[in-house]
Amino acid sequence: MDSFMTQWVYTDTVKDHFMNPRNIWKKEENWEPQGVGEVGSLACGDQMRVGIQVKDGKISDIRWLTYGCASAIASTSMMSELVKGMTLEEAYKITPSMITDALGGLPEHKFHCSVLGDKALRAAIDDYLEKNGMDNPYRKNVAKIICECKGVTDQMIEELVKTDQAKTLEDLQRLTGYGTGCGKCKSKVALQFEEYKHIYGK
């Protein structure tokens, strides 16, 4: 029984961020965000809200709230630490792998469903730029998530269509698992799929 607590489901870093989450958006703090982003849903089992303050083109402060499992909480917490002080462009390019690497890794099945912090952050940056009437030069360069539950992006769909791996929606579902969580994305995925098929003449 010596190793009773040492062999935890997650790494020590995940455990630390889960038990002591950083940059929590406390109501009593009356913190005012300049941009807010929200992704996920309670039905999916994960939901994140991220608020940012921006100074001189950099993320000067960040707050977040998360409904979700330990890895969802820890990954949002880690994301909030990583992006503080980053330029908007750098922050916009943060990926789930950068977050999970900083956490010392996550179990395979947790990677797609629980790491949504980067998407919430991008939504917050989008919101900040829009509110301030500024151009959004980043949006188009980054993969857009279509199926939140399975972390399926437009770029993934594009690649699978382009390389003939997904010839039908059934193929796509088998390869990515899209639409098998909350199912809300199904029509969006179908549209995107048809669009890429058209673009690549499939």
Add this chain to the structure above:
Amino acid sequence: MDDTRIVYLDNNATTQLAPEVQKAVADVEASVYGNASSMHTFGRRAGALVEEARRNVADLIDCNPDEITFTSGASESNNTVFEIARSLIEKRGGGRIVTTTIEHPSIMETVKYLRSEGITVDMAPVDREGRVRIDELKKLLGDDVVLVSVMTGNNETGSIQEVGLISELAHACGALFHTDATQAIGKIEVSCRKWNLDFLSCSGHKFYGPKGVGVLYAKKGVPFQPFVHGGEQEHGRRAGTYNTPAIYGLGIAAKLAKEGLQEEHDRLWAMREKLRKGIVASVPNVVVNGCQEHCLPGTLDVSFENVEGESILLMLDMRGIAVSTGSACATGSLEPSYVLLAGGLDVELAHGSIRFSFGRYNTMEDVDYVLEVLPPIIERLRAISTH
């Protein structure tokens, strides 16, 4: 961890071995190594222990010893019963199986498999309390039904089904009736005779017996065919060398369960009710799942709004309390508990469900400890939640 109390409240997942069972198993392991099928003294000694266990189990579930087949556990027993039904359907050139939407995965997955093989399986829905809707079940019954299978008590909600009544309905249309009594054994009275069962499945490890050993009761004269083919053990009903120590241990566990049944029921229910009342009184926005009247005495399933179950589970674990959750995140799938959803519970609430399951070795102090630790955890997780 050093100063943390350890409170095991996951007895529906498995139980710890009763010390009496542990000793019995160890003694047999050490001294009785003969093959229970052998004719010589070593074999006969082992065989006698297997038969003693068979009598103990028969006593507990109220049937004849020769109606008991030892298996590797309830999953195998369930698979065997459904295989028998499949074989009957194939022999008759038609027929259906009727079961419910809240069965154990060893039935749910078998159903999926049988359907993929072209067998028709209908599933009766349950009401909000997790009890099978008798009106809907009746609609599914007919003279083409070969097998009706309804569990006795549910592993997640603890809801107890009207097994006697359903057995009668099944027989009225000429079907065989099976119940998976895995969770009910040792907690409520289970009687093959009173309920007029054709088949019953259970596992030793749910009532303080060893893991990897279970029981399939098959009423004398009902159609039977083995699932595991091979030797002539169990009169040809289940091949494989007898696991004498485990079977003997299961028998001891059955004996203990029979002796202390009512007392154990009352103890479990008292702890469960104290915890239920305590949670409802100290944590706002909770939903108690399942049926509160017809309920396995040690099972309490609670949904906490706006908190996700895995987070609760891990925070409780950090304080030495072991529970389980119906949240998708804990299972690796994206769907939360199908049992809770089948009862009409909102997906969100299913994600936030925690099952506390009491056992013989829990105490009222365990309940006090949970009531001390749990409310601040929920408060803390709600403070960082989006809602």
